[in-house]
Amino acid sequence: MHEVAKKLSAHFLEKNVIQGWASITELLDQGYNSSYIYDFLFRDAMYHIGELWEKNEITVADEHLATGVSDLLLSKYHLEKKERNISDKGILPITNTGRAMFFCVEGEDHYLGLKMASSLFEEFGWDVYDLGSNLPLEYAEYSIKKWQPEVICISITIRHLLPKLKDTIKRLAAIHPEATIIVGSRLHDEAAFRSCCTEETIIAKDAAFLYQWLNQYQNEASFVKKGVLS
Numbered sequence: 729m730h731e732v733a734k735k736l737s738a739h740f741l742e743k744n745v746i747q748g749w750a751s752i753t754e755l756l757d758q759g760y761n762s763s764y765i766y767d768f769l770f771r772d773a774m775y776h777i778g779e780l781w782e783k784n785e786i787t788v789a790d791e792h793l794a795t796g797v798s799d800l801l802l803s804k805y806h807l808e809k810k811e812r813n814i815s816d817k818g819i820l821p822i823t824n825t826g827r828a829m830f831f832c833v834e835g836e837d838h839y840l841g842l843k844m845a846s847s848l849f850e851e852f853g854w855d856v857y858d859l860g861s862n863l864p865l866e867y868a869e870y871s872i873k874k875w876q877p878e879v880i881c882i883s884i885t886i887r888h889l890l891p892k893l894k895d896t897i898k899r900l901a902a903i904h905p906e907a908t909i910i911v912g913s914r915l916h917d918e919a920a921f922r923s924c925c926t927e928e929t930i931i932a933k934d935a936a937f938l939y940q941w942l943n944q945y946q947n948e949a950s951f952v953k954k955g956v957l958s
């Protein structure tokens with residue numbers, strides 16, 4: 729684990745937003761992209777929090793506090809990144825790339841991975857609908873019918889919710905078969921997880937995978953727009 733990630737986890741636990749932000753901008757100023765910052769800084773800092781909890785060195789209350797600080801800094805990072813993109817390159821976010829919807833399966837409270845994914849989509853100019861944690865399936869269905877997203881992103885962390893994931897994918901694919909479904913999870917390489925996904929489901933192991941997927945999507949879309957494909 730990156731030393732900066734360990735330091736960041738300490739700042740989360742001390743609710744030291746100022747020092748936490750300094751650790752993040754240190755990497756941002758060195759030119760690391762958002763996927764690197766999400767995977768190797770924020771995610772690893774939170775995984776370290778999990779290790780401390782397993783060793784009984786912190787309590788559930790500390791975990792809640794750390795999550796709150798992490799969430800706040802993720803929002804700050806996202807806004808900073810937007811501002812830097814506009815002032816450095818003079819580019820305004822593209823608004824016609826597509827629409828993407830995000831949610832965690834019903835019963836799932838762990839939402840930081842989902843938040844990172846929705847921020848990355850927004851960074852690439854997508855129209856983003858992030859419905860957060862623990863979304864009842866009927867409301868996922870309702871929202872998909874309402875917004876007709878090209879991409880549906882789902883996050884799952886807790887193993888015992890896997891049957892819910894299977895049901896969710898099946899029902900959403902039936903009501904909106906044209907949509908691409910991307911599922912991200914710390915369980916990505918487990919057979920039980922993979923068996924809940926259909927052949928068409930895209931499995932995202934981390935933000936780096938998503939970053940690559942978004943880049944490829946953008947390149948293919950501009951290829952089509954230039955009239956190279958029809």
Ligand code: B12
Pocket residue numbers: 766767770771774775777778779781782788791792795835836837838839840841842844845881882883884885886887888910911912913914915932933934935938
């Ligand atoms: C913080 C935390 C909590 C917080 C959650 C705060 C919140 N609202 O998010 C609190 C304290 C509330 C909590 C509660 C619980 N937790 Co908890 N928690 C954690 C902890 C320490 C960190 C989770 C986290 O934020 N990780 C950081 C994120 C960014 O990582 P990530 O989700 O893996 O995301 C990355 C990738 O997976 C991927 N990704 C994920 N989603 C998506 C989505 C898309 C679209 C894409 C592209 C990519 C992507 O990209 C991300 C970046 O790399 C983990 C420890 C761990 N090792 O994960 C335990 C952990 C996840 N929790 C666990 C458990 C058991 C629980 C509880 C059941 C405890 C209890 N008895 O009450 C409850 C369940 C609550 C619920 N119903 O969901 C277990 C899960 C075991 C399992 N697989 O079943 C863990 C692993 C701890 C452990 N070692 O036992 N938890």
